[in-house]
Amino acid sequence: MAATSLEGADAPQPRTAKAAPRAVGRLRPWQVMIALAALFVVISLARQLSGGTDLTSVGQWGGTLSFAMPIGLAGLGGLWAERAGVVNIGLEGMMVLGTFGGGYVAWHTHSAWLGLLAGIALGALGGLLHAYLTVTLGVDHIVSGVAINLLAPGFAAYLSKLAFTTPAATAQGGGQKQSPPVPGFSRITIPGLSSWLAHLDAHHWFLVSDLAGLIGGIVTGLSVITVLAVALLIGSYFVLWRTPFGLRLRSCGENPTAAESLGVNVYRYKYAAVLVSGGLAGLGGVFIAMVNSNFFLDGQTGGRGYIGLASMIFGNWRIGGLAAGAGLFGYTDSLQGRADTTSVHALLLIVAVLLIGLALWNGYRRRYLRAGIGLAIGALVVVWFTATKSLPAEFLVVTPHITTLLVMGLASQRLRMPKADGLVYRRGQGT
Amino acid sequence: MNANTKPPAAAERPAKGLGKGLGKGIDREKLLLAVAAPVLALIATMVITAIVLLCSGKEPFGALRVMGTYLGYSDYQVNTLNQATTYYLGALAVAFGFRMKLFNIGVDGQYRIGAFFAAVAGGAVNLPAVLEIPMIMVVSMACAGLWAGIAGWLKVTRGVSEVITSIMLNAVAGSVIAYLLNPKRLALAVGNDVRTPKIPDSGHFFSFNLAGGQLWGFIIIAALVGIGFHLLLNRTRFGFDLRATGRSESAALASGVNVKRMVVVSMLVSGALAGLIGMPQLLNSSYQYSVDFPAGIGFTCIGIALVGRNNPVGIAFAALLFAFLDTVANPLQFNGYQVELVPVIEGTIVVCVVGTYEVVRRYGLRRQQSRVGEQLGRTGPTATDTAKGVAA
């Protein structure tokens, strides 16, 4: 009896509360601002040291913005679907449908906006198919997505040949695999300011020119669709996290059985989410075909649907993180398109600085092993930077892919996806 | 129609025949349901394709007639079999992962990495044929397997979904090859073409000389791999563990399967099988890796594996179907249809098959449950209890 009472005497932590702070994965706004500012200083410093002027030029930032948008839109589509518990790897296919729908209708009707609507509608149609297969029939989400990715490009290629090899189309430059030029959307350039910023940018002053480049990139030739996309990102946050509709939708991704028991029509919300998802991917496709280009081209998406999905995972199924991921991928995408090998090479310097910074942070947190590894890799990258003059162009193309692999390999344990994400849910089967 | 084309078709048959005879007590209904799904899917595909053709102002039955006609031509039969050999191997690679719910979407990158390094190795050394050919195959399987192993390793150690990593690795594989396939590195520039050194004659696989053309001897390897796949999965402990993991990872874990090891091993094996995809092309046809080495086969193979229900017999049929559709694309073109009709048909088949399989599977499960309940209701003493348990 003595032993047991002793055992019972020392009460460990209370049963309900956990001592851990809930900061993991969620940063406060001011922390994000400081981190972004620090990153900017690092890039600026790298530009100054290496002379890779394109790292922060007006063109580079403008390119970042326009390359990031399709990725961000696809990622946002993924976020909608996965928050409702449906994994949507079919984003790529839906994006392809978007490029065709936009290209065809815009050319046919001479209206960019009708093209936009058609792209969204075709993307949503792909979403409808995915929703039917996964929600109504209960097919595995990955299998369904892969099937859609096989089907959609086939249809787009078939229809494009049908639509763009007519005499009327070929006369305007259409062909088997591409549409004639299509009307674009209006772009916003602030007169005076843009040119002044470009002028400032050309001076290459530390931080000042870099900042001018950044702002100039935003206010020069800004497409209205970019504005729309940003609005959709912000709007999605409010809809998903601040409205009853969003609450219901997210509950389907966390615990559909519970949602059903409270009278939520889980199928309907999943359908809605996947339809929106397809529409957003379609809009991403429209962006590729009609903003970053001015015609539809077969295979134009180049796997950006997958990158979008990756940026969503990178962003921990949250809008802010997703935007950051899309921005990062857009930045490298944009830089690789610029003919400035010095700037590309300077990327190594940025990576090295970031790695060493992270290592120091780990050292401060007494995680010496990680700190050591980080320092070693950082040092290697510095050696690589000093020993070479340029980066092989072949590898620059896959920077987003390698970044995704690294981020997922290093930070995957911190990520938290919706609890019922990817699980097939059948109505009435919960206990 | 040509009598000469018969032997190869017969050579494929042993692989198919094996599936039967195995399950002694196989329910006739189960078999019926298994056949019903693909048949339903094919009918649905035909209807959809007909609608697509009608909408684009073409005559649907004409397309079917063209296909029927060319099915009888021996050169088209040989081409179909050659193409099917490649598809069969690829779909087996995909199916191997799918059987344990491991989505190796990266088959495409894996086979290109494998074929590239195999071509480099084959072009660099000249061994007797008995060594040269296995050496090339082993290099390809090893490189492709290791490439797939990266995704497996990331999944096991870092918990990252293999779906995303293998897609990313596809792109990376492309750039690795682009970097190395350069006259400054591992390739030669011959005229406009950039390619690896030719593989010596000892590295050429034999072909059958048929009236319809050269039938790649690699079809025999493909058939053997199919048989091996079946035996490994259904007759060995390893296969049981793999299937158990696919059916329920949690139950497999509790039963003593080392799931992490299984993931890595399966990814390696799936990748190694993917390494065979490029071999028929490399050893029976091109003998080199150049910029125009076929790409994108991996994705088609995913579709074929799904249509063939991850089963070596089903995949054989699916591979033949897809290969035939591919070869008949050009004749369709001559007859006023479009080459691009083929991907539409293939994509539609995959989507329809995926849907009908799921519907039929659920129907079969429900039906068996209610039949068991019925049967016990008549014979068992505690019928009410059991029936209720089933209904709940």
Add this chain to the structure above:
Amino acid sequence: MHAVVGENGAGKSTLMKILYGMQRPDEGTIAIDGEQVALHSPADAIARGIGMVHQHFMLADNLTVLENTTLGAEKLHGIGGRARARIQEISQAYGLGVRPDALVEDLGVADRQRVEILKVLYRGARTLILDEPTSVLVPQEVDALFDNLRGLKEEGLTVLFISHKLDEVLKVADAITVIRRGTTVAEVDPAGTTSRRLAELMVGSELPSPEASESTVTDTEVLAVRGLTLTEPDADGVARTVLDGISLTIHRGEVLGIAGVEGNGQAELVETIMGMRAADSGSVVLDGKDISGLLTRARREAGIGYIPEDRHRHGLLLEAPLWENRILGHVTEAPNSRRGILHPSAARQDTARIVAEYDVRTPGIEVTAASLSGGNQQKLIVGREMSGDPALLIAAHPTRGVDVGAQAQIWDAVRDARRRGLAVLLISADLDELIGLSDTLRVIYRGRIVADADPATVTSEELGSAMTGAAANGNERPEGDTP
């Protein structure tokens, strides 16, 4: 406050699902306040003032209490400040003590249940259905719950209470309905009945009881667990001690029962002994051989049979035929395979033997495991795990969710094996089962063995109280077992 009692599988939960609109009745009517209604969905039921607290909580872990509460009832007070105020108001009125902005995953079981009750009240329910509300609570928490429920009753609410724990029912109910095999067998006034009488009504005949016969415990140690400690990261990645220096010994012919409220480390203990989780320290010795470093398969081969807690997730391949389920977990053992090659015909034969010996009701061994009833699935598992003469059987909740007949058969099987010298580690939430079958009892609380009890003398109440960690009236521990 009306109680519905019945055995497992008597149709209680089905009845509740019908009342809550989750299933539709084939025949019959439901009247609320004298008015006949048709309930097509939970939404209908909610609109009629019916609220349900499910046995398995219906809460989304990653959402806050506020979000969980307002979900589906957003129209009432929105999802913002007004809703928060209303929740606090209800919480105070009924003494529920709920914090609206806490994440549900941070809450304990009793708190989650209060959130469930709050959800129902928030929707203005006048009739509360509680499905087995006490199964996850310790007796002290049960008392607190009953206080809450009495408070609700005084406010004029109707409470429908489903249970198979008769003492509790007699304690709180104003009227009792007994159901068996889907029909009402009696309406009883709690004042004029005893739990013995109720139990007989429930079972329909004399009670099967898990009485173990005379002791068969020997001196031969089969399993010796020493200082087993396990830490695992929780959802936040913070390491938490799940098992804390557990030591126990089981002899040949001994059944050692582990009592404890669910979630105190029982599942982790079992899975650590099975090698499914890696212990941080401590050793597991089976038949004198240290198996701490072995993988699950090697441990099974060394002679451990395992009846998992959740047979659907861990015990069966639901879509595979019975004979393949026979192989599951024993793929390396005779007669299932030899030198890496499967032996399907032998496995089929042996499955037929199990089906006959353990009275598995099935039309054949080619049907899928999913088509069997829970009791028959469990009998198949028991038969499988007893094959190959294990030295140790780990049985986690072996009779959970099975019908009375199967329950008795499973108990018999365990007793038989024990007589033949099997050592058994028994985990159960059913205290009567534990007391009836075990030779020795240990109480686990927050990953530690906090008390021992002698099943011959201990009562359910004493055991229950030890399970809360109070440990005041536990029995003494035998020497040598202290770490």
